[in-house]
Amino acid sequence: MTTDLDPAQDLSEQLHELLREAPLGLSEYELIQRLKTRHSTHIPHLELTDKLVLFRTHFLVFNALYLLRDQLHADRSAHLAISPLCVQLMPYKAGSAAISELDSLRDYYLDLANLRDTTEEDVEKLLASFWTRMQGSEEKSAALELFGLHDSSQPLNLALIKQRYRQLVSVHHPDRGGSTSRLQSINKAMEILQRYYN
Known part of the structure; x- marks a missing residue:
């Protein structure tokens, strides 16, 4: 180097x-x-x-x-x-x-x-914008994006979504240095995706 x-x-x-x-x-x-x-x-x-x-x-x-x-x-x-x-x-x-x-x-x-x-206020707006999308007509797309599955080449099913959910929780859990708000976002996205893929 x-x-x-x-x-x-x-x-x-x-x-x-x-x-x-x-x-x-x-x-x-x-x-x-x-x-x-x-x-x-x-x-x-x-x-x-x-x-x-x-x-x-x-x-x-x-x-x-x-x-x-x-x-x-x-x-x-x-x-x-x-x-x-x-x-x-x-x-x-x-x-x-x-x-x-x-x-x-x-x-x-x-x-x-x-x-x-980008200020702290801008970061707050970015997060709020994401949640507005989650609650609106794009909720499924936003949830898949949060899970990194929005452009997945493999067929999406509940098993794959649950696997990604477990990976995200293990990475972003507050006990492992993650944030509570990020974990809440992940849980909310999982709730939404379960409605679409159950």
Whole structure:
């Protein structure tokens, strides 16, 4: 690892190393914990219970992941599947694994103004907006998105949803460093999905 990399590139390299060590992939939470264990200087070493700290940590990690995905794609060396539940290095495939020209999430995370300009009030609005969608006509889509299943290639059924639910609860439980509000969101999403998939 060279020292002349900018912080985002250096964080991308650190994430690449962690992902090479975990062929089955890692959740965002696991990546953050491993970065902290290795004393990465590119993410805040503060409790994730503060919404703004959580947002900034999440943003920095996803910014670095999208930079890494672009680099791997340019090198034709691998494809990086990015989801909060599982970030995984995959074999490079031209075409189907290619980066979409219109990727709004990529655009969001690569625009550092979104990190710089987002306040705690904005984070609260983002969370409120999510719950408005959950309670409206898009509740099923929003719940699947929270579970990381909104663009799943495998058929959705209650067994798969329950498996994801257990994974999320184990990662986001307050006893494991998660937040009560996030756990409540996960439980609410599970209630909604049970109505659709029972």
